[in-house]
Amino acid sequence: MKTASIVGAGLVGSLWAVYLTKAGYKVQLFERRPDIRKAEISAGKSINLALSTRGWKALDTVGVGDAVREIAIPMSGRIMHDLESNLTYQPYGKEGQAIYSVSRGGVNARMMDIAEATGQAEIFYNEKCVGTDLENGIVFLENSETGKKWEVKSDVVFASDGAFSAVRYNAMQKLDRFNYSQNYIEDGYREILLPANEDGSYKLDKNALHIWPRGRFMLIALPNEDGSFTCTLFMPFNGPNSFKTLTSKEAVDNFFQSTFPDFYTMMPNIADAWEDHPLSSLAIVRCYPWTHGKTALMGDAAHATVPFYGQGMNCGFEDCSVMWELMQKHNEDWPKVFEEYQQLRKPDGDGVQDLSLHNYYVMRDYVGxxxxxxxxxxxxxxxxxxxxxxxxxxxxxxxxxxxxxxxxxxxxxxxxxxxxxxxxxxxxxxxxxxxxxxxxxxxxxx
Ligand code: FAD
Incomplete structure (x- = not known):
């Protein structure tokens, strides 16, 4: 039987596993974290995300779109909240077009369930990839609970282990003529959960993405299925209006009261919830080549970007549909698939990063x-x-x-x-x- 290893069972890895089972592969996924279906999803990564047309295509191509539609909330436009709490609505596209708020954990868990249900995919948790033999398709693993070290060899290896990919760092970056850059932007983000009303209803219009643009910083909110919203404050780490100035409960309270008055009315206990989620940073990672020997990078491992176009996951999902088309085109002749994949996708990885950075500047400097x-x-x-x-x-x-x-x-x-x-x-x-x-x-x- 044909075999494949996937390092990282996040959004891209778990979807790609479904694709590979469809092609008849025995798939082994190695995930550093515990099973998210049993444990709380780790904090710090966006809890919900905007899924759009490219993502849907990748899901539908392998027949899992409907499983995600069940948990997707359409957002047909953005609602801007100004300083006087006035609301302005801007549709995202034409009548009937929308982007969709989906839970990261929800999508991930469904993809894992579907992959496992084929009987051809097995997910190993608490297994950290600590090295890769790119040429021979060997993944070196270490169990975080037992410390046991082991290795797995397969016909082909996919690294979907995210922005700080171990496969890239431990193996690809050691190659001669491997290009790599990592750039942090000046802004970070912190998430805040705006709970539902007591009767479970939403505190804001649920079919929109809410934005409180304030020049150099902004707050956004995306709906969750349980009536809550996950809100994200993007702002510089340093400077006059920055995370550095929000270090006491009093400062947080004053800031929200004066800057986001309607939000503050809905969540007067914001200062108490401030530390619930960590302050996180945002970076763009560029690299090339994306493949070597029997191994290929996919998703954030290849092209991590800042979230201002809401396209990181969508682009990673598009990697799956493109790789799938190339598998058909080249009859699974992997050296040919990998070569065309990286030549075709690298400009688009750069493209999504340029677009995301551009939108960061637009939102930062031009939106008003x-x-x-x-x-x-x-x-x-x-x-x-x-x-x-x-x-x-x-x-x-x-x-x-x-x-x-x-x-x-x-x-x-x-x-x-x-x-x-x-x-x-x-x-x-x-x-x-x-x-x-x-x-x-x-x-x-x-
Ligand atoms: P990840 O989701 O990071 O998954 C990588 C997996 O690999 C993880 O499960 C990790 O535990 C595992 N792993 C890591 N190292 C190892 C190792 N050594 N061994 C084994 N396993 C390992 N995108 C959108 O399309 N729309 C949005 O609205 C959106 N909003 C975002 C908001 C924020 C604040 C951020 C930060 C990102 C946002 N993104 C969005 C981007 C999106 O989150 C990423 O593009 C997406 O998660 C990439 O998926 P991935 O599977 O490649 O990587």
Missing amino acids: DPKFLLQKKIEAHFSEKHPEKWLPLYSQVTFSHIRYSEAWKTGQKQDAIMKNVMAQFEDIENVWNSEAVENAILAELN
Whole structure:
């Protein structure tokens, strides 16, 4: 029987296991943590995530989309909360389009259940990968409870062990001519659980992603199935408005009361809950090559990114659907599959990282800038009139299968066009929806 090892049974590893069982592999997954279905999911990683079109395709291709739909909450737009507690709604896409809030643990557990139910996948917990023989497909393991060391050899090895991948660190980074970079951004994040009302109902509209944009920092909230919201505060580690200034209960209380007044009304005990989740950092990790010998990196292990486009998991899931297509194309001739996989996917890994960083700057520096908002208004107006000529960047990334690298290029081109057009009209604020502006965009496009 064909055999495969997967290091890391997180979101990508557990989905990829389902794919491999479908192809007839005997799959062994090695996971550093205990079984999340029995233990509390470890804190510090986002509790829920936004799943969008690319993720759904990868789930549906292997027939597990419906199992996730059962636990997915549609969010058709974002609701912005200003300082005076006024709400503004912005749809994410066209009528009927939405992104979906899903529980990290929920999706992970379902993928594990489905993989195991095939009878072809076995998950080993508390097994930390401590080394890899990339050429020969050998994974070296150490049990965190017993200390026992052992090794497993298989036909092919997949490393989906996350941003700080042990396979990458212990083996790939030791290779000659292996490129690697790791960059932390200035901001970190802390999660806060906004509980449900006493009767179990939601405190906020559940079919939206809520944002409290405050210039250099922001709070967001995504709904959970039990009526609660998982909220995340993104802000710099240092500086005037930073985590460094929120070190006492009093400071946290004052900060929320003055900065997020409507949130504070819903959660006046915020200062007591402040330490429930750790302060975590955010980094972009780039590397290449992604494969060597019998081993390939997938998901965050290959292309960890910052979460400002909500695409990390979606991109990792897309790795699975792409790898699957290449398996069919090359009849499981792994050297050929791996070579095409890394050549095809590396630009898209870079693309999703560029897009995520770009959105970080947009949210940080431009979201309140009237000129930027006007540009987005003109783009939306033009796109409505000429949908075949202009798909807004957000829709390209979130609601299409256009390659991330293409979307990034098109987005930059669109931005340059808009800057040129806006510079042509002194009174652009008054003529933004005029035929003259429309024609100027058409001329630039041609
Ligand atoms: P992981 O989920 O990190 O899983 C890796 C697994 O490998 C873990 O189970 C880990 O325990 C295990 N492991 C690690 N080392 C070893 C070892 N040595 N041996 C054995 N096992 C090991 N993405 C979205 O698409 N939408 C979002 O809305 C979104 N929001 C996010 C919000 C935040 C705050 C953050 C931080 C990320 C967000 N992401 C989002 C990104 C998403 O979380 C990741 O892209 C996704 O988890 C990657 O999945 P993965 O399986 O590659 O890695």
